[in-house]
Amino acid sequence: MFKNLLRELNDLNGQIIGIKIPVDEKGYLDRKCPNSECGKKFKINFEDWKNIVRDEAVFCPVCKNEAPSTEWNTAEQQEYINNQGISHIQDTFSKAIQKDAKHFNKQQKPGFINISLSYKPGNKIIPIPPAVAKELEQNYECNICMCRYSFLGTAYFCPSCGNENIQGNLKEGISNIENFINKHSEIKQALKKVLSEENSESYFSQIIEEHYCKIVSIFQKHAEYLFNNYPGSDKVKIRKNLFQNLYESSAKWKELTGKSYEDILDSQQYNKVKEHFQIRHLLAHTAGIIDEDFINKTNNNSYIVGKRIIITIEKLNDFLVLIKGFISAMNKEFRKKGVRSTFDPC
Numbered sequence: 001m002f003k004n005l006l007r008e009l010n011d012l013n014g015q016i017i018g019i020k021i022p023v024d025e026k027g028y029l030d031r032k033c034p035n036s037e038c039g040k041k042f043k044i045n046f047e048d049w050k051n052i053v054r055d056e057a058v059f060c061p062v063c064k065n066e067a068p069s070t071e072w073n074t075a076e077q078q079e080y081i082n083n084q085g086i087s088h089i090q091d092t093f094s095k096a097i098q099k100d101a102k103h104f105n106k107q108q109k110p111g112f113i114n115i116s117l118s119y120k121p122g123n124k125i126i127p128i129p130p131a132v133a134k135e136l137e138q139n140y141e142c143n144i145c146m147c148r149y150s151f152l153g154t155a156y157f158c159p160s161c162g163n164e165n166i167q168g169n170l171k172e173g174i175s176n177i178e179n180f181i182n183k184h185s186e187i188k189q190a191l192k193k194v195l196s197e198e199n200s201e202s203y204f205s206q207i208i209e210e211h212y213c214k215i216v217s218i219f220q221k222h223a224e225y226l227f228n229n230y231p232g233s234d235k236v237k238i239r240k241n242l243f244q245n246l247y248e249s250s251a252k253w254k255e256l257t258g259k260s261y262e263d264i265l266d267s268q269q270y271n272k273v274k275e276h277f278q279i280r281h282l283l284a285h286t287a288g289i290i291d292e293d294f295i296n297k298t299n300n301n302s303y304i305v306g307k308r309i310i311i312t313i314e315k316l317n318d319f320l321v322l323i324k325g326f327i328s329a330m331n332k333e334f335r336k337k338g339v340r341s342t343f344d345p346c
């Protein structure tokens with residue numbers, strides 16, 4: 001009696017239904033990390049999703065969780081996909097049952113008792129395409145696999161190849177320090193609301209010093225990145241943490257590129273950078289207490305041995321501005337050699 005229905009049921013097995021998921025105006029597809037502790041939403045250029053991203057492994061740009069490409073739908077997209085499936089089944093079954101009922105009724109001969117079948121389809125599910133999240137401002141393009149993606153904050157990894165996005169990390173580091181400098185009065189006030197006057201002063205000084213030291217790590221990471229991407233860098237051996245030391249790294253720089261730091265930065269600026277590096281050295285190794293070695297290296301007699309160095313907001317800002325200029329000058333040199341740096345702070 002249910003010939004058509006049984007046939008359709010059989011046909012549904014393994015059938016693929018084409019579902020169109022909307023993308024934003026720039027052609028980016030919404031994605032969501034399936035790691036329940038992360039769950040960050042990001043976007044991938046739809047063409048790159050189809051052509052570059054592999055089916056077997058996609059990476060979260062924030063936590064580097066790895067999962068097959070089918071696992072990255074947002075809740076709205078998943079609901080839409082499920083409803084599309086149900087709606088397709090409803091349509092197919094409804095038509096088959098109607099056909100079966102018609103066929104059954106046709107076969108009935110008029111008699112004392114008449115049997116007829118009628119079929120009323122239930123409420124049909126109408127899938128509503130998921131709303132597309134608005135375009136995100138932070139756009140990235142992987143230097144290695146060229147996949148284009150975007151995230152509201154800093155992306156640490158490429159979702160397609162999983163490589164570390166060094167440039168993105170540096171950008172975030174600099175912007176955090178800039179935000180701190182711009183909002184330092186408000187931050188100080190906010191600290192006073194939760195801590196005592198004395199504790200908030202001490203805590204505030206500690207944040208300034210941490211940001212100050214962070215500038216050296218930002219420089220170090222960027223310089224290392226450029227160095228390793230320069231043609232012929234595999235022939236120049238460098239030690240770990242070389243770029244924390246300006247004297248040594250400048251020599252290696254010259255060995256690789258033919259130019260030392262003195263050749264790419266004006267001497268007044270470079271002297272200031274050197275002094276800041278020495279101050280950072282004090283903070284890291286003598287708890288900020290000025291020693292003979294520091295006076296000899298900086299040639300600055302305004303410092304007194306035995307006293308502690310004070311990092312003011314002005315000093316922090318001065319260091320940041322100098323390092324941004326320094327990084328830009330390095331990028332310029334590397335661009336001449338065709339080494340691309342996607343991060344330029346100036």
Ligand SMILES: [Zn+2]
Binds near residue numbers: 035040060061065
């Ligand atoms: Zn994640």
Ligand SMILES: [Zn+2]
Binds near residue numbers: 142158159161
């Ligand atoms: Zn990549």
